[in-house]
Amino acid sequence: MTIRNMDDAKQIQMDRMRYTKNTLSSRLVYLAILFDVLFFVSIYESDVGNWYYTALIGASIVYNLVFMLVSFLASEGVKNYKISYGYMLLGLGAGQIARIFILPMLAHAALTKRSDPVLKKVVEVPVMEGGQFTWVIVCLALSAACCLSAGLIAIGRSRKLTAYNASLAEMK
Amino acid sequence: MANISLQHLDKIYDNNVQAVFDFNLEVKDGEFIVLVGPSGCGKSTTLRMVAGLEDISGGRLLLDGKDITAAPAKDRDMAMVFQNYALYGHMTVYENMAFSLTLRKEDPNVIHKKVLAAAEILGLTDQLNKKPKQLSGGQRQRVAMGRAIVRNPKVFLFDEPLSNLDAKLRGATRREILLLHKRMHATMLYVTHDQTEALTLADRIVCMSMGRVQQVGTPLELYDTPANLFVASFIGLPPMNFFTVKIEKGRAVGAHFTIDLTEKEKELLAEYEGKEVTLGVRPEDVDEGGNVEVQVYSNENLGMNTLVHGRLGEAHSADSAITCKLRGWCDYKAGDVVKVQFVKRHFFDKNTTNAIR
Numbered sequence: 001m002t003i004r005n006m007d008d009a010k011q012i013q014m015d016r017m018r019y020t021k022n023t024l025s026s027r028l029v030y031l032a033i034l035f036d037v038l039f040f041v042s043i044y045e046s047d048v049g050n051w052y053y054t055a056l057i058g059a060s061i062v063y064n065l066v067f068m069l070v071s072f073l074a075s076e077g078v079k080n081y082k083i084s085y086g087y088m089l090l091g092l093g094a095g096q097i098a099r100i101f102i103l104p105m106l107a108h109a110a111l112t113k114r115s116d117p118v119l120k121k122v123v124e125v126p127v128m129e130g131g132q133f134t135w136v137i138v139c140l141a142l143s144a145a146c147c148l149s150a151g152l153i154a155i156g157r158s159r160k161l162t163a164y165n166a167s168l169a170e171m172k
Numbered sequence: 173m174a175n176i177s178l179q180h181l182d183k184i185y186d187n188n189v190q191a192v193f194d195f196n197l198e199v200k201d202g203e204f205i206v207l208v209g210p211s212g213c214g215k216s217t218t219l220r221m222v223a224g225l226e227d228i229s230g231g232r233l234l235l236d237g238k239d240i241t242a243a244p245a246k247d248r249d250m251a252m253v254f255q256n257y258a259l260y261g262h263m264t265v266y267e268n269m270a271f272s273l274t275l276r277k278e279d280p281n282v283i284h285k286k287v288l289a290a291a292e293i294l295g296l297t298d299q300l301n302k303k304p305k306q307l308s309g310g311q312r313q314r315v316a317m318g319r320a321i322v323r324n325p326k327v328f329l330f331d332e333p334l335s336n337l338d339a340k341l342r343g344a345t346r347r348e349i350l351l352l353h354k355r356m357h358a359t360m361l362y363v364t365h366d367q368t369e370a371l372t373l374a375d376r377i378v379c380m381s382m383g384r385v386q387q388v389g390t391p392l393e394l395y396d397t398p399a400n401l402f403v404a405s406f407i408g409l410p411p412m413n414f415f416t417v418k419i420e421k422g423r424a425v426g427a428h429f430t431i432d433l434t435e436k437e438k439e440l441l442a443e444y445e446g447k448e449v450t451l452g453v454r455p456e457d458v459d460e461g462g463n464v465e466v467q468v469y470s471n472e473n474l475g476m477n478t479l480v481h482g483r484l485g486e487a488h489s490a491d492s493a494i495t496c497k498l499r500g501w502c503d504y505k506a507g508d509v510v511k512v513q514f515v516k517r518h519f520f521d522k523n524t525t526n527a528i529r
Binding site: 009012013015016018019020 | 281
């Protein structure tokens with residue numbers, strides 16, 4: 001028997017990691033992708049006028065594609081306890097936090113002219129108004145939280161598994 | 173404890189074809205029973221009825237005295253190992269073995285202990301992280317067995333588990349199954365059409381033909397005292413030689429030979445005086461010397477023995493063909509004539525095909 005103490009629950013839990021995948025981290029990454037997609041489809045919901053049609057739109061689309069691709073890759077990596085993908089997820093989580101301060105904040109601060117049918121005159125309103133602004137921030141924050149927690153769990157578990165495997169190798 | 177009682181089991185399909193007729197068997201706890209017979213004889217159907225994969229048309233099935241005739245497969249506490257392994261290709265060996273326990277929502281730590289213990293028994297500890305496609309046929313079959321072991325069932329059912337393996341691997345896996353049985357002392361029902369498997373594995377063999385049980389007994393009983401012509405011809409390799417002989421004044425007179433009967437045989441065949449019976453002689457019970465002339469047409473050296481195929485007399489009838497398993501290395505050429513004797517003889521009633529005892 002490779003396991004040292006079959007009565008020690010912690011020991012068994014550790015040994016189980018040798019044969020089971022880190023599905024928790026992997027599923028958290030899938031959730032992060034889901035929230036990212038929700039964010040991305042939500043930013044087109046309001047009438048942003050011409051404000052959004054700059055280089056920003058290209059950059060945000062490209063980053064979104066890269067995020068989905070890399071995070072999916074990382075989800076497979078952390079599933080197999082590869083520590084480097086855990087660090088990658090920490091980076092992606094930080095990126096999602098940074099995105100809160102780019103598109104949503106800028107759009108919320110910017111004003112656009114719109115004709116008001118009640119007042120029957122042109123008024124200035126934020127490009128991204130209150131409800132939508134809150135929603136996209138929540139989506140990005142949740143996506144970031146999922147990435148960060150997935151990364152932290154993956155790093156922790158990978159380190160434990162590596163140490164456990166090393167101790168088994170020593171025993172041999 | 174796992175005693176199984178199969179009482180008057182019948183299987184009739186929707187198209188009114190009857191596959192199993194009045195099957196009766198008492199399986200004792202820890203016994204290794206092998207159902208053997210040619211393809212289509214109803215052995216797999218019987219096993220599937222025991223497993224709950226086929227409805228039982230008639231009769232009763234008891235497990236430890238409890239009637240499970242109508243119980244669904246999942247409630248029978250039996251594990252089945254199939255010929256085609258039935259492993260999940262996308263899962264690792266560990267996941268395949270743990271799957272049934274995961275479905276039962278058992279504690280993951282308990283599952284882990286059971287899987288490791290089963291892997292240890294089967295020598296699969298180093299393969300646990302591999303997928304089935306990375307394993308050999310023998311290893312895959314061991315995984316299938318491991319999946320059964322972790323469930324700790326009352327009864328193990330095997331449906332031709334070695335049929336997909338090559339001859340060498342079949343022998344090795346057969347020995348593993350035997351060791352497994354000795355180690356676990358579990359009740360096992362094993363279906364095969366291979367008589368070698370039946371003879372080497374079984375505590376008792378159930379020989380079947382055309383949906384009916386022909387004989388139940390230990391391997392030695394089936395080999396030494398076959399109940400009828402079918403069992404005599406099915407058990408033993410090469411198969412038994414059969415000749416029609418007439419019992420006349422203490423002798424058995426065939427078309428091409430006459431042999432003197434022993435006192436015991438005379439007593440046994442007293443009521444067949446003047447009648448025809450079937451004489452059966454196993455190839456290994458034919459020795460050189462004696463007065464039966466065999467015209468050789470092929471000679472196969474097996475090392476310790478030589479298989480001599482020939483015929484008695486000139487006729488090319490089925491009744492004249494004979495196979496002799498002679499001791500040692502013989503170099504007979506086609507056309508040579510060898511004089512042989514029948515050391516041990518079996519007699520069968522020509523009408524009923526039953527052994528004369």
